[in-house]
Amino acid sequence: MEPDGDAARLGLGRAAQTLPPRLLLLPLLPLLLGRGLRVVAAASSSGAAAEDSSAMEELATEKEAEESHRQDSVSLLTFILLLTLTILTIWLFKHRRVRFLHETGLAMIYGLIVGVILRYGTPATSGHDKSLSCTQEDRAFSTLLVNVSGKFFEYTLKGEISPGKINSVEQNDMLRKVTFDPEVFFNILLPPIIFHAGYSLKKRHFFRNLGSILAYAFLGTAVSCFIIGNLMYGVVKLMKIVGQLSDKFYYTDCLFFGAIISATDPVTVLAIFNELHADVDLYALLFGESVLNDAVAIVLSSSIVAYQPAGLNTHAFDAAAFFKSVGIFLGIFSGSFTMGAVTGVVTALVTKFTKLHCFPLLETALFFLMSWSTFLLAEACGFTGVVAVLFCGITQAHYTYNNLSVESRSRTKQLFEVLHFLAENFIFSYMGLALFTFQKHVFSPVFIIGAFVAIFLGRAAHVYPLSFFLNLGRRHKIGWNFQHMMMFSGLRGAMAFALAIRDTASYARQMMFTTTLLIVFFTVWIVGGGTTPMLSWLNIRVGVDPDQDPPPNNDSFQVLQGDGPDSAGGNRTKQESAWLFRLWYSFDHNYLKPILTHSGPPLTTTLPAWCGLLARCLTSPQVYDNQEPLREEDSDFILTEGDLTLTYGDSTVTANGSSGSHTASTSLEGSRRTKSSSEEVLERDLGMGDQKVSSRGTRLVFPLEDNA
């Protein structure tokens, strides 16, 4: 019985100008599948020759639309069920403390399985005979009005199709349905992930390592991109000689590949770090690098595209174009950064100077809208929305968060946490699916092997020399074990995939996409499974209280020390950090915090006397009540971080590892974590009989004495 189908028929008949009403009951589909889904009304009934009766025609069109709508629902349901399955299995894994396979790896496996089923299990409903050619003048218009026996139909341009592909398009409707619009990744799935990363940044350790993080993210990514690009150009030349290359592959394509594959995404590693409470500085370095190099990779890849010299298709080196693209890089990056920071500051001011916190729902909604508008604003101004959203998230966490009501704090956290979780698992299960359902794969063994070697070398050339130079300036040296761990954790994930799928039109891009997909699979599974053994093998301490500084006298940790016993003093931050950081810190503490939040010293004390009136206006009355003494230590950061983690229960499930989930054990056991948490973790891990950890338990070095 198809009651609704009948219901919709006549409405549609009269309403051919708008969309078929049956379609309109499909919610959130545009959200996930974007344009990709709606592309082609199903062809099931269009094989017949042209009928004369317009009624029959309408009926056929409706049936098509209805069928298409149903297929859309089914394909989206596939994803939902996939995610549901993933969630249930994740729960099982967490329940049984299985650590060798992370949820993202799991999502990919399920995606692969469903992909295989879709690929080989569904009949190939080839969509022959539903397109017709109509030769036209020499320009493609965006809208086409087609006169069909007196009726006008409006068509919109979808894109160009290479002549060879005309017959292969739409070979399998179901495959086509599940292979959806790449823009969805950038427009819908990435922003919440990136915002969440920024919003739940562990600020203290992030800022303490800011210099190194920036170096890794900017210099390192650029180095890695350049090295991979050049190595791949060699590989491509080789392929040309061997005769493996069947189409054009320019130098800029190689550089582009370098850019998209340089964005690391150690989701798995960080999740395991979180669970095991691994060293917080290493965590900060890895996390900070991966968040920022996502942004760098986006901007870098568009700059490389822009680098292509003005005379089309020459693809040779051109100094002017090179400097132009460097300029573009800097322009876009700083513009996006500013935009994100400004929106964050505006939100902070609004939440500070209204009493919006009496109405948490309004506050949350405002917060959400402002964060979203960052993205749109950046896009409208020609900057990069994703980058803007990242810095907006950081600013929101640093300032606005303090102005929110308690309820809004947990509400915003949880909202973005859920969005992030869903988006991330969706991307990973989609990746699994794409390996089989994507219909334009170009598998080139030489290129793939070359790429694996290149990313290995690129990562090595990025981590080790940079660490060497950074160690020259750092008080807390980045030890060899940290460097090896960073080398090992250079796995590729969502961002590489999103950048690769963005454009799969040319032969070169298709080859890149396939290779990227395989690299992501390989690194996620291998590195994900190898993290725990690697940690113990490299003697990286686990079970660390993140608010605690590294133990001063423990010989097994050569890391982060370098300045001996004096580092146990009360005012570490000042000593540890570079002057730039100190400058920023005092500026932030003395001026920005009091202006933008209810905390910090009153502006009347920090601003010069002639600003008295302004200072009084901007300082909130609360400040005078709970005026913090100007402690020398970074109490400010600690406090804020304490706040951040306060509202967080168990969040090891946030795969990006960005949330304050070092309280996992706390919430599970219902007690505030104490300084002896390392023993607890040890006990827990051994007690649970987790074979993975306990088998190597002897090699895991725990700081068994309480360093407090």
Add this chain to the structure above:
Amino acid sequence: MEPDGDAARLGLGRAAQTLPPRLLLLPLLPLLLGRGLRVVAAASSSGAAAEDSSAMEELATEKEAEESHRQDSVSLLTFILLLTLTILTIWLFKHRRVRFLHETGLAMIYGLIVGVILRYGTPATSGHDKSLSCTQEDRAFSTLLVNVSGKFFEYTLKGEISPGKINSVEQNDMLRKVTFDPEVFFNILLPPIIFHAGYSLKKRHFFRNLGSILAYAFLGTAVSCFIIGNLMYGVVKLMKIVGQLSDKFYYTDCLFFGAIISATDPVTVLAIFNELHADVDLYALLFGESVLNDAVAIVLSSSIVAYQPAGLNTHAFDAAAFFKSVGIFLGIFSGSFTMGAVTGVVTALVTKFTKLHCFPLLETALFFLMSWSTFLLAEACGFTGVVAVLFCGITQAHYTYNNLSVESRSRTKQLFEVLHFLAENFIFSYMGLALFTFQKHVFSPVFIIGAFVAIFLGRAAHVYPLSFFLNLGRRHKIGWNFQHMMMFSGLRGAMAFALAIRDTASYARQMMFTTTLLIVFFTVWIVGGGTTPMLSWLNIRVGVDPDQDPPPNNDSFQVLQGDGPDSAGGNRTKQESAWLFRLWYSFDHNYLKPILTHSGPPLTTTLPAWCGLLARCLTSPQVYDNQEPLREEDSDFILTEGDLTLTYGDSTVTANGSSGSHTASTSLEGSRRTKSSSEEVLERDLGMGDQKVSSRGTRLVFPLEDNA
């Protein structure tokens, strides 16, 4: 400086088959604007004659795409800023306790203002010369391949255009951009609103009045639809005679209008009821009716479309078609109901039998996905997703909610609350905007006046006779003041708008849309502003503790009594409710609750002995620990409701009034509301000098003695 534009150019040049990369940085746009936005790449540069250089061509196309993308961002930003403005003003109103204008009315006003600016303030960039005609055989295909000097471009069918409209389409790009796809309402904005309504239902009072609610929602809506339809047919006939009608308007069109305009949406009224703690039974009646009649109206309107007899365009009465559409109505409704309930039950079982509650994030994600899959499942099976989602929400609240962890309870509540709030305010501000930006308005004064009269009469014919018949069977009579209030609160809102905008292709539908829009404006503003005076004028008590039964001996309330002092007994529910309800209640309490949740009596005691094994499997161990005595009163409902409101702070802002926001005063004052809350409310209202209430304060009758 437009760095990104340059960056995107060449990538696009090579990638004409996929989408222009610039577009892909626009996130969440598909979410809100759906297909509507992407329809036409801007025409700014297409006026020139066809150039020969393909490079120039590509450049022009990119520029267009980029320009279009920017316009998209700007138009979405407009909405975001509109919502932000609304939120800030709502805060101001709440802060100053202004009650005459509800937030939804406010959103509409802002929408109107922006609409005026867009309409008259922006230059009419008429999109001439960008479409070209291409006469073709007698069938419209879904995909068109167009050969442009050797290159193939793919076009997709957008819809039919009536020949007269060809030149008026795209008159103003900006207007067109903000007037987006009607499907968005059904697919994206309505589901969270409806789910939230179901999920936050105040079950006790809802179930106590279930019979009346069902009668109002089903019978009442049908009666109202039929009466309005017939009256409007008279109006249309009159218009034909007078010569005001310039196109066809069938009887089925009139009935369709009756169906779409019969869905009441007393958002404003309920929000004010919440704030004032007005009578809970009246609240339950109004709320229950409005939630269910949304569902009824959706199904009714599609049934009416299906009613049109098989022979096209006769539009005369046909018994077979009539019974067919009744069958369709019943089929769709029961199918959707079942689907929603089943998904809810499955979720309950999953959350009960896994220990997912240790990981709130997983739990929340699962909950969200399962609720969403209801919609898709219903759509895939040909039922109505919105209806399914409503009953899914009710089931989830009744069973699954009890299995969730404390964190997930608040998380899911808050998630859907935020989604609901954003969606609702978006719809209302969009309504304001649509009055000026929608380009196919048909203002017909006769029709509009006729419609106002018809909905008034339809509402009257729905409320008064039905109440009379219901009172014959009810112990607690529905008093005259309640009936008048129900009559008064019959305002139209989001659902009427969504149904009307679903199809605006024909002349008749355009006239309906315009009229619906005006009716919504009028009723939201007038009724919204008049609720507080009306309440006092009708002597409806405010400041009621919802968990408290109506006072037994208070002469000012003739309502809900009828059975005198004996109603003060402990086992009221049994006496109050009909046998059907009792039957359901005991079935639910004895079997469903124990099976689906951790509460209720153990199944081993309620099931017959031969089901022993099954009973032991299904009963959760917790039940034996906290086994509730089988109290005769509806403790179960009270308890559950207590749970529901527990996690809720101030939620008067949820405009649908569906949340447990009678605790608003509590959260504000930080103390648990006591039995004397009515006095508190009185004090608060009078003390604040709210001129609206205090001026009529003498007429507000409060139950000043504590009835506990």
